Structure formats: C-alpha cells, structure tokens
Amino acid sequence: MMDSASYSAPFAALWDTFGRGTVVAVLVVVVVGELLLYARFQAQRRSTLPPGPRPWPILGNFFVFSDVNHAHHDLRRLAAKFGPLMYLQLGSVPCVVVSTAEAAKELFRGHNDECLISRPKMLGLEILSDNYQLMAYAPAPGKLWHSLRKFGSMELFSFKRVAFYRSLREEELRHWIKFVLESREGEAMNLKSCVFELAANMMTRMLVNKRMFDITGADTQQQLLRSEFESFMEEHYKCLMPNVISDFLPFLRFFCEKLQGWRAYIQDHQEKSVEFWTRIIEVEKHRQRAAERQNDGSYVPDLVDFMSTAPLDDGKVLSDRNITLQILDFFLGGTDTTPLTLEWAMAELVTHPNFMKRAQEELDRVVGLERLVEETDFPNLPFLQAIVKETYRLHPVGPLGGPRESTEPVEALGYKIPAKTRVILNIFAIHRDPAVYERPDEFDPTRFLDRHRNVNPLAAFDSYELMPFGVGRRMCPAFNLGNTTVHLILANLIHNFDWALADGQNIDTFDMTERLHGVTFSLKYALSLIPTARSGILARAL
Known part of the structure; x- marks a missing residue:
C-alpha cells in the first residue's frame, strides 16, 4: 500500500x-x-431541455414558489412565461412540468408512456407502502407493478365488479337520504362531512362488508371509532407526502430523517395504521368465511374476501399485511376525493341557481318523482354528466396528480427529457388551458354539451384536456368506481332536495378560495347548506 x-x-x-x-x-x-x-x-x-427559470446553486428553483401549498398556481404562472413543457431543478431533482393538453398528448404518446409510469423515491411513500409494495406506489415497469396493476384493473375495479356492488351503494344512499330527511331537513349541515360518512360506508360495504360509521350518532362505540379514525386520517396525510427536504437534497438525509426524526415518526404511524386497520378488516375471518360459504348462492363476497384468495400472476396470494395496507389505500383514495369533488360541485350549483334548476328539470323528466336516481339512468342525463365534467375540470382535487419519474430518456415538443427526471402534470393548468377552453376560469357545464361533448375523463390515452384520474398506464385504477359514486350521490342530492346557503351567506359574495386538505384541495371554508325536501322524496326514500 x-x-x-x-x-x-x-x-x-x-x-x-x-x-x-x-x-x-x-x-x-x-x-x-x-x-x-x-x-x-x-x-x-x-x-x-425544455426552458425554465435559472436555478440557484444547490437549492435550484425552490424560490419560484410563493406558497408551496399552492404550487399549481405558481407553476401555471411560470408556464405562461416559459412554455407548456418547463424545466425546474428542485434541489438536486430534475423536474419537467406539463401545463397544456397538447404538451401532455405529445409527452405521453406511444412508447413514452411506458417510460413515464414509475414513481420517485420519497420518504413518506417508501414507509407507508412497505418499501413500495402497494399498487399505487410500486416502481414501474416491473413484475410487481404489472401484476398488481392487472389485478386491480381486471379484477378489483373492473366494470363488472363495480356493477356487482351497485345494490350496496344504492342501499347506503337510501339509508343516508332517509336520515337527512328525518334529522337534518331545514337545518344547516356541513355537506362535506355528511357526504364523507356516506362515501365511507359505501366503500367499507364493498371492501369489508360493514358500515364504517353510524350516521345517526346513536352508537357510542361508533362515535369513538369516528373520533379515532379522524385522528388517524389527519396523521396519515401528514406522513404521506411531508415536506422533507432530503427528498430533494439527499445529502441532508441524516439530518432530516435521523436528527429531525422524520423516519421514526412515519414508521411509528405506519405500525399504528396496520394495528388500527387489522382490527377493522380481520383478514383471517374473511378468508375463513370465503372458504365456508363458497357454495352458498346468497353469499356476496367483498373485496377482502376476493383479495385473500385470488392469486397474482406468480400464483401467490397477497400477505395479510399487504391486503390490510392495500385496503387502507383504497379506502383513503375513495373517501377523500369523492366528498371533496361533491362539495365543489354543490358550491358551484348553489351559486349558479340556473344550472341547479336545469339539472333538477332534467332529473325530473328522465327519472320522474317516484324513485331515486339509479346508476342505469346516467346515460340519459347529459347535463348531470356535464356538471360532473365541469367540476372535474375547474376543481381537480389533486391539481398536480401523482408524482412520476422517467425510467428512460424521452422526447417531446423537440426537447429531450433525461431518465430519472420527475414529471409533474399540472392538471390545474391543463384543465384551464385557454387554447382548449373558452373562459377557462368560469364554471359553465354547457361547454360539455356542445364543443367538448365527446371529452371522456375516463379515457387513459385520449381526452388529454380532462384528466381528473390521471393519464396513461398509471391512471387511477378505480376511476370507474370513483366516477360512478360521484354521479350517483350528486344526482340524488339534486333530485331529492333544494339547497340554500346557511349562515347568511350570499351567492354573489360566496368565498370559493381553496385550501390544502392533506394531499388534496377543498374549499377554504366548509360548505354549510340547508336541505329542503322536494316533492315526492318521502315516498322515494322509504
């Protein structure tokens, strides 16, 4: 030596x-x-590379954000200067921001999409997914992701399986409407909170065949569960994608993860999550019940029953822990976005009474006054569909979508995007692209009855101008369930009740300001409405 x-x-x-x-x-x-x-x-x-603001040494372009909790607004403003594909350096992480429908179409064309389906490594995602073992966070391409994706799209959330649980959704809806009619009519109600209970019960009936909440508030045990669950939700969102600077500056990992305690904090929450949801799900009981009742014609298996026995591509079934975490992820995804979307839709409708009246007239004409709105009615309700599309467009609850990372170099609009580049879809900006939509900042459902009537928010590789569930192969696998639930609840809110703003609010001065809600966006001030039963609701609800 x-x-x-x-x-x-x-x-x-x-x-x-x-x-x-x-x-x-x-x-x-x-x-x-x-x-x-x-x-x-x-x-x-x-x-x-695409154009972008000049980065600072080490920190890169972090200073372009006036408020990191509303980054989609800053990125839209910057895109007006630098273009629809914009390059940012966030710490040591190279990023490309997509801000128009045409840029999204160009970027995700052909083979490019296969190179843009992976997830970046981030502390919160790593721990809460048990080292990227869940469908939503598994790195791609890879055997695990392809197997889980196939399992989700062809089995768990297929059109056939979503239709299979139609009666459960309608049963919960009828139960909820009856409760509002008997206990809340004429009184102010927090719409998002009440709809959350309905959406949660719909989800848990499908997932584990039990109601999560007693909406009447009479069950003391259920009240304790509700309180425990709300604390869990708040903590989970804090841990999912926290502002951990070492996600962008890896040389600070020891300081952030060890000295600040982020890793231990999130790991502690993860184990509490598993313990909490193990009590709710009881995978082994589901497995035993599925075995005992497989020849019972009246047996309606829930998703845990199915997941505990159905094999993946490699012939193996998921572990109990993985099933528990997958169900948790499905539940959070379904019960967070649906109430937020419905709150935005109702806020727009009560402040645009002409659209509310038109929707009610369509429902009365197509459905009548003798029954509730059913899922089979949707194809005959074009204005209802237009309202949902316009709500998706103007108020995407996840305005920056899920984070992606390129696995290979790709080209788009004449620029070269290297591998290991974070791709940010600014859905907020794409949905307000003035090259696509006239008056893009206004709520106007009629745009989806004429010029944009063929836009399909459920299309993975078309309709890039409307992508509330994402785009390409990494699109949310539960898009059909989410879209169905939003239409079903909204249609019945409109059909069965007239709604008025509570607390002396005026439609001309109503505050539509948004605020960060975990990893999604809601109204800054919760929507408080007073329901009044419309003609015939009593007969329909009973």
Missing part, C-alpha cells in the same frame, strides 16, 4: 523542476479548463 509520501512525490518533482509559479499557473489552467468544459456540457445539456 502506498503511503502519503508516495502520493506526494510526483507533485514535489514538478515543484522542483518548474518552480512554484509555473505549477500554480498550470493548476489554475487545469481547474479553469475543467470548469469551462463542465459549463459547456451543462449549456449543451440545457439546450436540449
């Missing part, structure tokens, strides 16, 4: 031969030359 003297000998020889001044000059020339070569390389690299 060479000692330090051996390493220094060549430099000492140079020093003796050429003198101190010459050696220093040579070193300066070498260093400057290397810096120039590096600068030239970076300039060449930048010339092939």
Whole structure:
C-alpha cells in the first residue's frame, strides 16, 4: 500500500523542476479548463431541455414558489412565461412540468408512456407502502407493478365488479337520504362531512362488508371509532407526502430523517395504521368465511374476501399485511376525493341557481318523482354528466396528480427529457388551458354539451384536456368506481332536495378560495347548506 509520501512525490518533482509559479499557473489552467468544459456540457445539456427559470446553486428553483401549498398556481404562472413543457431543478431533482393538453398528448404518446409510469423515491411513500409494495406506489415497469396493476384493473375495479356492488351503494344512499330527511331537513349541515360518512360506508360495504360509521350518532362505540379514525386520517396525510427536504437534497438525509426524526415518526404511524386497520378488516375471518360459504348462492363476497384468495400472476396470494395496507389505500383514495369533488360541485350549483334548476328539470323528466336516481339512468342525463365534467375540470382535487419519474430518456415538443427526471402534470393548468377552453376560469357545464361533448375523463390515452384520474398506464385504477359514486350521490342530492346557503351567506359574495386538505384541495371554508325536501322524496326514500 502506498503511503502519503508516495502520493506526494510526483507533485514535489514538478515543484522542483518548474518552480512554484509555473505549477500554480498550470493548476489554475487545469481547474479553469475543467470548469469551462463542465459549463459547456451543462449549456449543451440545457439546450436540449425544455426552458425554465435559472436555478440557484444547490437549492435550484425552490424560490419560484410563493406558497408551496399552492404550487399549481405558481407553476401555471411560470408556464405562461416559459412554455407548456418547463424545466425546474428542485434541489438536486430534475423536474419537467406539463401545463397544456397538447404538451401532455405529445409527452405521453406511444412508447413514452411506458417510460413515464414509475414513481420517485420519497420518504413518506417508501414507509407507508412497505418499501413500495402497494399498487399505487410500486416502481414501474416491473413484475410487481404489472401484476398488481392487472389485478386491480381486471379484477378489483373492473366494470363488472363495480356493477356487482351497485345494490350496496344504492342501499347506503337510501339509508343516508332517509336520515337527512328525518334529522337534518331545514337545518344547516356541513355537506362535506355528511357526504364523507356516506362515501365511507359505501366503500367499507364493498371492501369489508360493514358500515364504517353510524350516521345517526346513536352508537357510542361508533362515535369513538369516528373520533379515532379522524385522528388517524389527519396523521396519515401528514406522513404521506411531508415536506422533507432530503427528498430533494439527499445529502441532508441524516439530518432530516435521523436528527429531525422524520423516519421514526412515519414508521411509528405506519405500525399504528396496520394495528388500527387489522382490527377493522380481520383478514383471517374473511378468508375463513370465503372458504365456508363458497357454495352458498346468497353469499356476496367483498373485496377482502376476493383479495385473500385470488392469486397474482406468480400464483401467490397477497400477505395479510399487504391486503390490510392495500385496503387502507383504497379506502383513503375513495373517501377523500369523492366528498371533496361533491362539495365543489354543490358550491358551484348553489351559486349558479340556473344550472341547479336545469339539472333538477332534467332529473325530473328522465327519472320522474317516484324513485331515486339509479346508476342505469346516467346515460340519459347529459347535463348531470356535464356538471360532473365541469367540476372535474375547474376543481381537480389533486391539481398536480401523482408524482412520476422517467425510467428512460424521452422526447417531446423537440426537447429531450433525461431518465430519472420527475414529471409533474399540472392538471390545474391543463384543465384551464385557454387554447382548449373558452373562459377557462368560469364554471359553465354547457361547454360539455356542445364543443367538448365527446371529452371522456375516463379515457387513459385520449381526452388529454380532462384528466381528473390521471393519464396513461398509471391512471387511477378505480376511476370507474370513483366516477360512478360521484354521479350517483350528486344526482340524488339534486333530485331529492333544494339547497340554500346557511349562515347568511350570499351567492354573489360566496368565498370559493381553496385550501390544502392533506394531499388534496377543498374549499377554504366548509360548505354549510340547508336541505329542503322536494316533492315526492318521502315516498322515494322509504
């Protein structure tokens, strides 16, 4: 092994031969030359990347955000200056922001989509997915992701299976409407909170064949569960995608994860989550019941029954822990976004009474006054569909979608995007693209009755101008269930009740400001409405 003297000998020889001044000059020339070569390389690299603001050393472009909790607004403003594909350097993480429908279409065309389906590594996602073992966070492409994705789209959330649970959704809806009619009519109600209970019960009936909440509030045990669950939800969203700076500056990992305690904090929450949901789900009981009742014609299996026995592509079934975490993820995804979307829709309708009246007239004409709105009615309710599309467009509850990362270099709009680049879909900006939509900041469902009537928010590779469930192969696998639930609840809210703003609010001054709600966006101030039963509701609800 060479000692330090051996390493220094060549430099000492140079020093003796050429003198101190010459050696220093040579070193300066070498260093400057290397810096120039590096600068030239970076300039060449930048010339092939999309345009963007000049980054600061180390921190990159973090200073472009006036409020990180409303980054979609800042990114939309920057895109007006730098273009529909914009490059940002967030710490050491290269990012490309997509801000128009045309740019999204170009970026995700053909083979590109296969290169843009992976997820970046982030502390919260890593821990809460048990090292990326869940469908929503598994890295792709890869055997695990392809197997889980196939399992989800072809089995768990297929059109056939969603239709299979139609009667459960309608049963919960009837139960909820009857409760509102008997206990809340004429009184102010927090719409999002009440609809959350309905959506949660619909989900848990499908997932584990039990009601999550007693909406009447009479069951003390259920009240305790509700309180425990609300604390869990708040903590989970705090841990899912926290602002951990080491996700963007890895050299600070020890400081953020160890000294600040982020890793231990999220891991502790993860184990509490598993314990909490193990009590609710009881996988082994589901497995035993499925085995005992497989020949029972009246047996209606829930999703846990199915997941505990159905094999993946490799022939193996999911572990109990993985099933528990998958069900948790499905539940949170379904019960967070649906109430928020419905709150935005109702806020727009009560402040646009002409649209509310038109929707009620359509429902009365198509459905009549003798029954509730059913899922089979949807194809005959074009204005209801237009309201839902316009709500998706104007108020996407996840305005920046799920984070993605390129696995291979791709090209779009003449630019080259390297591998390991984070891709951010600014759905908020795409949905308000003035090249696509006239008056893009206004609520106007009629746009989806004429010029944009063929736009399909459920299409993975078409309709890039409306993508509330994402785009391509990484699109939310439960898009059909989510869309069906939103239509069903909204239609019956409109059909069965007239609604008025509570607390002396005025439709002309109603505050539509948004606020961050976990990883989604809701109204800054909860929507408080007073329901009044419409003609015939008593007969329909009983």
